[in-house]
Amino acid sequence: MVQIDRLCKSYGSFHALDGLNLSIxxxxxxxxxxxxxxxxxxxxxxxxxLLRADSGTVMVDGVDARxxxxxxxxxxxxxxxxxxxxxxxxxxxxxxxxxxxxGIEGREARRLCLELMDLVNLGDKADAxxxxxxxxxxxxxxxxxxxxxxxxxxxxDEPASGLDPRARFEMKGILRNLSEMGKTIIVSSHILPxxxxxxxxxxxIEHGKMVVSGTVDSIMAGVNRQNPLIIRVVGELxxxxxxxxxxxxxxxxxxxxxxxxxxxxxSTASAFSGGIQTENLLQEEEEEAALLTxxxxxxxxxxxxTREKGNLESVFMQITEEQEAEE
Amino acid sequence: MKQLHIxxxxxKELKTSVRSMKIALTLLAYNGLLALIGLVSFYGLFESARxxxxxxSMLLMIYAILVIMEFGLILFVIPAYTSSAISGERERQTLExxxxxxxxxxxxxxxxxxxxxxxxxxxxxxxxxxxxxVFSIGGVSLGDLxxxxxxxxVTAVYAGSFGLLFSVIxxxxxxxxxxTYGILVVLxxxxxxxxxxxxxxxxxxxxxxxxxxGQYQNPDLGYGVCLLLFNxxxxxxxxxxxxxGSMGEFGEVIHALGxxxxxxxxxxxxxxxIVQAVTAALLLTxxxxxxxxxxxxxxxxxxxxxxxxxxG
Numbered sequence: 001m002v003q004i005d006r007l008c009k010s011y012g013s014f015h016a017l018d019g020l021n022l023s024i025x026x027x028x029x030x031x032x033x034x035x036x037x038x039x040x041x042x043x044x045x046x047x048x049x050l051l052r053a054d055s056g057t058v059m060v061d062g063v064d065a066r067x068x069x070x071x072x073x074x075x076x077x078x079x080x081x082x083x084x085x086x087x088x089x090x091x092x093x094x095x096x097x098x099x100x101x102x103g104i105e106g107r108e109a110r111r112l113c114l115e116l117m118d119l120v121n122l123g124d125k126a127d128a129x130x131x132x133x134x135x136x137x138x139x140x141x142x143x144x145x146x147x148x149x150x151x152x153x154x155x156x157d158e159p160a161s162g163l164d165p166r167a168r169f170e171m172k173g174i175l176r177n178l179s180e181m182g183k184t185i186i187v188s189s190h191i192l193p194x195x196x197x198x199x200x201x202x203x204x205i206e207h208g209k210m211v212v213s214g215t216v217d218s219i220m221a222g223v224n225r226q227n228p229l230i231i232r233v234v235g236e237l238x239x240x241x242x243x244x245x246x247x248x249x250x251x252x253x254x255x256x257x258x259x260x261x262x263x264x265x266x267s268t269a270s271a272f273s274g275g276i277q278t279e280n281l282l283q284e285e286e287e288e289a290a291l292l293t294x295x296x297x298x299x300x301x302x303x304x305x306t307r308e309k310g311n312l313e314s315v316f317m318q319i320t321e322e323q324e325a326e327e
Numbered sequence: 328m329k330q331l332h333i334x335x336x337x338x339k340e341l342k343t344s345v346r347s348m349k350i351a352l353t354l355l356a357y358n359g360l361l362a363l364i365g366l367v368s369f370y371g372l373f374e375s376a377r378x379x380x381x382x383x384s385m386l387l388m389i390y391a392i393l394v395i396m397e398f399g400l401i402l403f404v405i406p407a408y409t410s411s412a413i414s415g416e417r418e419r420q421t422l423e424x425x426x427x428x429x430x431x432x433x434x435x436x437x438x439x440x441x442x443x444x445x446x447x448x449x450x451x452x453x454x455x456x457x458x459x460x461v462f463s464i465g466g467v468s469l470g471d472l473x474x475x476x477x478x479x480x481v482t483a484v485y486a487g488s489f490g491l492l493f494s495v496i497x498x499x500x501x502x503x504x505x506x507t508y509g510i511l512v513v514l515x516x517x518x519x520x521x522x523x524x525x526x527x528x529x530x531x532x533x534x535x536x537x538x539x540x541g542q543y544q545n546p547d548l549g550y551g552v553c554l555l556l557f558n559x560x561x562x563x564x565x566x567x568x569x570x571x572g573s574m575g576e577f578g579e580v581i582h583a584l585g586x587x588x589x590x591x592x593x594x595x596x597x598x599x600x601i602v603q604a605v606t607a608a609l610l611l612t613x614x615x616x617x618x619x620x621x622x623x624x625x626x627x628x629x630x631x632x633x634x635x636x637x638x639g
Binding site for chain 2 (some may be wrong): 051069073074079082083
């Protein structure tokens with residue numbers, strides 16, 4: 001649905017996007033995560049036709065966003081991070097205004113707008129003035145507005161920012177519904193766990209580059225593999241330490257009481273710069289199994305053989321810190 | 328049956344403006360002022376007629392006063408409506424959403440312009456009863472009044488196009504409003520002042536030459552007087568001189584400043600309307616081009632703002 005190739009955008013000496021590559025399939029609920037200033041909004045604004053890229057291409061459903069902006073705009077529903085509403089306009093009239101932009105008028109427009117307002121749980125607010133609605137309601141109204149022309153792609157820039165927990169929960173539910181309806185959705189946030197709960201795929205952006213992308217599970221697995229193996233040994237540690245030191249698979253070894261912390265050569269070599277590779281994961285699993293077999297065959301009694309697990313926050317921190325360190 | 332597709336921005340602007348106090352207060356102030364001037368003028372006219380008989384030239388004078396007052400009020404009102412048209416959307420943070428729809432920037436500009444003109448039309452039509460008082464005694468025809476309405480419409484588009492352009496260029500409504508009023512002052516007073524200054528300098532130069540033995544010649548700005556074609560004040564002057572049967576005197580004033588073909592002074596009113604309409608069309612095209620985010624030159628200022636704004 002969306003193909004971004006080597007996208008660059010600079011503001012003076014500041015490189016907001018530095019050769020960004022991204023691919024989003026039809027029907028995906030894609031979470032675009034990154035710290036403030038990473039390039040999320042710039043990317044979304046370029047896709048939406050609000051900003052011109054310095055170089056690179058953006059294709060939306062096979063249409064070049066730079067050459068045929070109008071056609072791309074018809075395929076996109078965009079919700080910015082900050083937006084205002086009109087004074088003296090009722091919620092239904094607000095919706096009908098945007099419907100009329102797409103040539104939907106009269107009864108058809110009214111029926112469609114009421115349906116969309118129901119979809120975002122605002123069916124009872126049709127006659128309420130827009131400027132009198134709460135922040136959460138305005139966000140949902142803006143989402144309904146972005147759906148008025150039945151776009152295939154929804155671009156939502158931090159749709160849950162500034163919302164209370166209940167409104168966030170409602171917003172997530174609506175997005176899941178839309179995803180089930182077959183819409184392709186790009187939703188940005190700087191909070192990874194918030195997106196991980198609902199998104200089918202995640203892309204983490206840092207300094208204008210895509211650091212990693214894939215499903216939440218694959219990203220978690222990739223990061224967890226970088227954590228050391230924890231081997232708990234029953235009895236003497238000497239044999240286990242000797243075997244591990246002799247093994248070519250082991251990169252680092254440390255110990256605390258009966259536990260040995262082992263980093264594998266393959267895990268330390270696989271950084272996130274290239275993204276998560278399935279072949280790498282399989283190879284690492286093979287090496288873990290080989291190491292365990294060698295220890296058991298060497299007479300070491302093992303009570304547990306596990307890997308330290310990270311949470312989503314630590315994953316995000318780890319990935320973005322790695323990028324900072326590389327630069 | 329296919330529905331009539333009205334510019335959505337125009338429709339929305341009409342809906343929101345009639346619900347605001349702004350339009351009601353404008354109507355009240357505008358018609359109140361005109362009615363007051365009309366009342367005072369007619370009272371003075373009829374009072375003097377009791378003692379010295381009806382002076383029909385006074386009647387035309389009242390018409391001229393009313394028309395000039397109304398024209399001035401419109402020039403005062405138009406920038407207030409147009410200079411906030413786009414910058415107001417930007418300040419309310421509604422412009423970005425509009426620009427991501429399939430609506431062309433030119434359609435947005437047109438919608439905004441039409442809504443401003445509708446306001447002006449509302450003001451003009453609501454004031455017609457006051458203006459039509461001059462019919463009660465004669466002296467002014469319906470055709471004269473229609474010509475005046477055409478002038479008001481063209482001037483509304485002309486002044487409005489400056490307001491819209493500045494509201495696209497400047498992010499703040501206050502700056503845009505100041506510039507719009509500023510350009511109208513420049514057009515209304517500045518053009519006349521500039522030509523007079525040049526005229527006087529030329530006169531001084533020729534006088535100095537004649538003192539040193541040269542021959543004095545009358546200053547002649549030539550086609551420089553065409554600058555006045557951009558001045559709406561001169562246009563209404565041409566209209567009133569024409570309606571009072573004094574077009575010759577108007578021509579003499581123009582010819583005194585610069586030698587131009589007779590055709591120009593004779594048809595000054597129509598030509599000035601054409602010049603102003605063409606200028607307005609160019610300004611509106613420029614405004615639409617600048618409103619297009621992909622055509623607008625991303626300056627350093629925009630970059631700084633973006634850097635601050637980008638949440639990613």
